[in-house]
Structures are given as C-alpha cells and as structure tokens.
Amino acid sequence: MDTVQPTAVALDEATVAFRLADARVYTAVEKARLSVAHGEFVAIVGPTGCGKSTLLNVAAGLLKPAAGAVRIFDQPLTGLNRDAGYLFQADALFPWKTAIDNVAIGLEIKGAPRAMALERAQGWLTSVGLGAFGNRYPHMLSGGQRKRVGLAQVLIRDPKILLMDEPFGPLDAQTRQIMGNLLLELWTADRKAVLFVTHDLEEAIALADRVVIMSAGPGARIIGDWKVTLPRPRDISEVRMEKQFHELHREIWSVLKDEVMKGYAQSSQAAEAS
Amino acid sequence: MSRLTLLFWQLMVAVVALSLWQFFATVPVFGRMLLPPFFFSTPVDVASQIYKWFATGVIWKHLMITLWESVLAFVIGSVGGVLVGFWFARQPRVAAVFDPYVKMMNALPRVVLAPIFALWLGLGIWSKVALGVTLVFFIVFFNVYQGVKEVSTTVLDNGRMLGMSERQLTRHVYWPSALSWMFSSLHTAVGFAVVGAVVGEYLGSAAGLGYLIQQAEGVFDVGAVFAGMFVLSAFVIVIDFGVTLVERRLLVWRPAPVARD
Numbered sequence: 091m092d093t094v095q096p097t098a099v100a101l102d103e104a105t106v107a108f109r110l111a112d113a114r115v116y117t118a119v120e121k122a123r124l125s126v127a128h129g130e131f132v133a134i135v136g137p138t139g140c141g142k143s144t145l146l147n148v149a150a151g152l153l154k155p156a157a158g159a160v161r162i163f164d165q166p167l168t169g170l171n172r173d174a175g176y177l178f179q180a181d182a183l184f185p186w187k188t189a190i191d192n193v194a195i196g197l198e199i200k201g202a203p204r205a206m207a208l209e210r211a212q213g214w215l216t217s218v219g220l221g222a223f224g225n226r227y228p229h230m231l232s233g234g235q236r237k238r239v240g241l242a243q244v245l246i247r248d249p250k251i252l253l254m255d256e257p258f259g260p261l262d263a264q265t266r267q268i269m270g271n272l273l274l275e276l277w278t279a280d281r282k283a284v285l286f287v288t289h290d291l292e293e294a295i296a297l298a299d300r301v302v303i304m305s306a307g308p309g310a311r312i313i314g315d316w317k318v319t320l321p322r323p324r325d326i327s328e329v330r331m332e333k334q335f336h337e338l339h340r341e342i343w344s345v346l347k348d349e350v351m352k353g354y355a356q357s358s359q360a361a362e363a364s
Numbered sequence: 365m366s367r368l369t370l371l372f373w374q375l376m377v378a379v380v381a382l383s384l385w386q387f388f389a390t391v392p393v394f395g396r397m398l399l400p401p402f403f404f405s406t407p408v409d410v411a412s413q414i415y416k417w418f419a420t421g422v423i424w425k426h427l428m429i430t431l432w433e434s435v436l437a438f439v440i441g442s443v444g445g446v447l448v449g450f451w452f453a454r455q456p457r458v459a460a461v462f463d464p465y466v467k468m469m470n471a472l473p474r475v476v477l478a479p480i481f482a483l484w485l486g487l488g489i490w491s492k493v494a495l496g497v498t499l500v501f502f503i504v505f506f507n508v509y510q511g512v513k514e515v516s517t518t519v520l521d522n523g524r525m526l527g528m529s530e531r532q533l534t535r536h537v538y539w540p541s542a543l544s545w546m547f548s549s550l551h552t553a554v555g556f557a558v559v560g561a562v563v564g565e566y567l568g569s570a571a572g573l574g575y576l577i578q579q580a581e582g583v584f585d586v587g588a589v590f591a592g593m594f595v596l597s598a599f600v601i602v603i604d605f606g607v608t609l610v611e612r613r614l615l616v617w618r619p620a621p622v623a624r625d
Binding site: 170171176181184185196228244 | 544
C-alpha cells in the first residue's frame with residue numbers, strides 16, 4: 091500500500107469526560123491513542139459501556155475531547171468531521187422520506203440537481219441489493235434492509251472515512267453475515283479508511299485489518315492492537331473456519347475476557363448501588 | 365366481524381334507540397308519558413324539522429357560516445400554533461420567558477373570552493373565529509413544540525453527519541417531525557374549531573348552527589334544538605372524514621397502527 095498517504099484518523103492522547111448531573115466528572119475514555127491509515131479497516135472491540143462509541147463520536151466531531159488532539163488527514167479537527175460518513179447503531183434514516191429520497195438527500199443538500207441525485211441514489215440502492223425498494227418508507231423495510239439503505243445513504247457522499255457504530259448490532263446472526271460480506275464487497279471496490287466499533291470479536295477479526303481492544307470503563311484505555319493478516323477477499327462465514335482465525339481469536343480473547351468480566355462486574359455493582 | 369354485519373349492528377343501535385324514544389314519547393305507559401314531547405320532542409318531529417330546513421334551504425346559509433368560521437379558526441389557529449411552537453422549541457430562552465403566560469392563557473376557560481371578542485370584533489363571524497383560534501392554537505402549539513423537542517437525536521446527528529446546515533436540518537428534520545405531531549392532533553384541532561364557532565354563535569350572533577339552536581331553545585322548540593344537534597353532529601362527522609383523508613395522504617410514511625380483531 092502507498093505509504094505516502096497521510097493518516098486518515100489520528101487520536102492523540104484523547105480524553106473524553108462528561109459532567110454528570112451531580113456535577114461529578116465521569117471520564118469515559120482516557121488518553122486514547124489510535125490511528126487509522128488511508129484505506130485501512132480498523133475494528134474497535136471492548137466490553138459493553140467502555141466508551142467505544144464515545145471514541146467514534148470524537149472521530150466524527152460530534153464530541154469534543156477534554157484533552158488531546160484529533161487529526162483528520164493531518165489536519166486538526168474542528169467542528170464536524172466533513173470527510174467522514176457515519177453509520178449509526180440505532181435507526182437513523184429519515185422516516186418521512188422514501189428509501190431513494192433517504193439516499194439522495196446526501197447529494198441534494200450539497201446542491202446536486204434532484205434528477206441527478208435520484209439517478210445516483212438508484213444506482214446505490216441497486217448496489218446494496220435494494221434496487222426495487224426505492225419507493226418504500228423505512229417502516230416498510232426490515233431491519234437489515236434499513237441498514238442497507240443507511241449504508242447507501244452514507245456511501246453516496248463518497249466519504250474518505252467510514253465510521254460505523256455497531257451498525258449490525260440489532261440484526262440477527264444470518265443477516266449480520268450477509269451485511270458483513272456486503273460491506274467488505276463495497277469496501278474492496280473503493281477502499282476507505284474504516285473505523286468499525288463492535289462488541290463481537292469474531293465479527294471484528296473477520297472484517298478488519300487491525301483489531302483494537304479497549305479496557306473496561308470508566309477511564310477506558312486502548313490496551314491491545316492486533317494485525318489481522320487473513321487473506322482477502324474474505325467471506326465472513328468461511329474465514330471463521332481457518333486456523334489462523336482461531337489462533338488470533340484465542341490470543342485476543344485472553345486479553346479481552348478479563349476486561350469483559352471487569353465491565354460486567356462494574357455494571358452489576360452500579361445496578362445494585364442505584 | 366365483517367363490514368356488513370358491523371354496519372348492520374351499528375344501524376340497529378340507532379333504530380332501537382330511536383324506536384324507544386318514539387314509543388315513550390307517544391304511547392302512555394301506565395297512564396303517564398315517560399318522555400313528554402314538550403321536553404323531549406319525538407324522532408318524527410325532529411326528522412320533519414330537519415327535512416323542512418333542507419327542503420326550504422334555510423339550513424345551507426347557517427351551515428356555510430359555521431363551516432366558514434370553523435375553517436378560518438382552524439387555519440389561523442394552526443398556522444399560529446405551528447409558527448410559535450417552532451419558534452419556542454428552537455429558542456429555549458424565549459420559551460422559558462413565556463412559559464408561565466402560556467400556561468396561564470391555556471388554563472383560562474375560553475368561553476369567558478366570548479363576550480370580550482363580541483365586544484371587540486362585533487357579532488359577525490370574526491368574534492367566533494377568534495374564539496375558535498384560541499382553542500385550536502394551543503392544541504397545535506403544544507404538539508408542534510413537543511414534536512420539535514422530541515426529534516430523535518440519532519436522526520439529527522445523522523443529518524449533521526450527512527452535511528446538513530442548520531437551515532437544512534430545519535427543513536428536512538425538524539419540520540417534518542413537527543408536522544407529523546401536528547397531524548396527530550388534527551382531529552382534536554378541527555373539533556375544537558367547530559366548538560369555538562358554535563359556542564360563539566350560541567352566545568351572540570345572527571347566523572350559524574349555534575344561532576339556530578339558541579333561537580329554537582328561546583321559544584322552547586325542543587324538536588328544533590335536537591334537529592340542530594343532529595345536523596351539527598353530521599356536519600362534524602363529514603369534516604372529520606375529510607381530515608382522515610388528508611391525514612392518510614400526508615402521513616403515508618408512518619407505520620399503520622397494528623389492527624387486531
């Protein structure tokens with residue numbers, strides 16, 4: 091890969107803190123150091139509530155770090171990250187727009203003529219396998235189909251960076267695999283820098299070039315960074331059978347397991363205290 | 365239940381109720397009339413009164429006046445409610461300043477305003493429109509305010525990440541969300557517009573359904589009072605049906621409520 095390309099996303103000692111209702115300060119993420127190269131697929135895995143999404147929101151510019159710096163293509167990030175497309179965990183489609191209008195909107199707000207925006211949107215709907223569903227409203231689509239529309243909605247703007255927050259979390263296991271393969275297929279065709287948050291280690295290894303592990307919060311840190319050298323193109327369900335996959339999984343899981351247990355203990359303590 | 369049987373039973377309720385009414389108002393039971401026609405009239409008399417109104421055509425003028433007042437009250441009240449609701453929701457400081465006054469005005473029973481409006485605006489349609497507006501405005505206002513406040517943060521963030529400016533967010537996110545809330549209150553708002561018009565007419569006017577009922581009551585013509593009430597209910601049902609059609613057209617994007625048998 092071309093090494094002259096600047097780093098797409100660089101978090102330098104980024105600390106994120108929230109002020110709680112009782113004026114205490116809760117540090118979600120502490121001194122996170124993370125970089126995503128141009129065209130690299132990085133997955134962040136961590137126990138529930140460790141601040142993975144927080145980190146993603148920092149990269150998106152939706153949250154400002156309390157300390158540390160965020161650089162996007164070597165430029166300090168101010169305001170929203172205009173180079174990034176964001177695929178949310180929850181339903182984020184505009185429910186009052188049809189699927190095709192949901193996809194076309196990204197171009198329309200940039201001032202593209204409507205006819206052209208619709209034509210391109212139709213193209214993107216076709217490439218996510220929903221060519222015939224353009225006139226459906228989100229509530230008429232299944233969860234997986236809505237995610238496809240969401241993917242098309244983000245990709246039509248051709249962002250250089252793709253931020254994904256457990257995008258396939260709410261889907262069933264089969265649909266997740268299908269969506270994972272679709273994502274890889276689209277990503278292979280046009281390599282963007284991807285920051286993919288998930289709590290599913292298998293999904294992370296199957297998709298990514300690098301897997302980053304976060305510790306349990308509060309004050310979550312990045313505690314591990316593994317390269318995934320499984321050959322591409324990959325098929326999500328087949329890659330899981332490979333020996334290398336299992337070895338990597340065992341290695342990462344031995345680190346992750348402790349954090350998951352810690353996170354679990356903390357959340358049950360919090361539940362008891364309240 | 366199939367549609368036809370449902371319709372049959374719905375009709376049966378009316379038939380039975382009207383027959384009982386007619387029976388007890390004309391046939392003495394144990395030497396006493398249970399529903400003396402002077403106080404309760406009879407369905408036949410009421411029907412002939414309604415027929416007379418439509419045959420001579422007098423009713424149309426009153427219906428048109430009431431309809432016109434309701435429409436004006438609805439349109440003015442809704443537009444005002446949408447604009448102010450939107451403004452307050454987007455400017456929390458303004459909302460905070462006006463909050464006690466909004467609550468105060470909403471707490472006021474609107475009927476007491478009728479004499480004031482009659483004084484200010486005369487006995488023509490505008491005093492009735494004003495009364496309807498004070499009712500419609502608050503319903504629409506509260507709904508739009510709520511609608512803008514409760515826009516899903518994920519959808520908003522998505523709009524921002526897709527590159528929408530504040531203006532585009534207003535157009536593509538806040539506005540549709542507010543409108544959907546407004547439409548969910550449409551039936552109530554239309555109903556209140558009619559209430560405002562009729563109550564206004566009842567308290568002082570020279571035309572309209574409220575006037576018709578008030579006149580009949582003044583001469584103890586109970587049959588005409590009931591006739592006015594029936595025409596009024598039919599009128600509201602027709603308007604409500606119109607609203608349902610508009611709603612279906614505009615809210616296609618909303619999931620239909622799950623129907624159960």
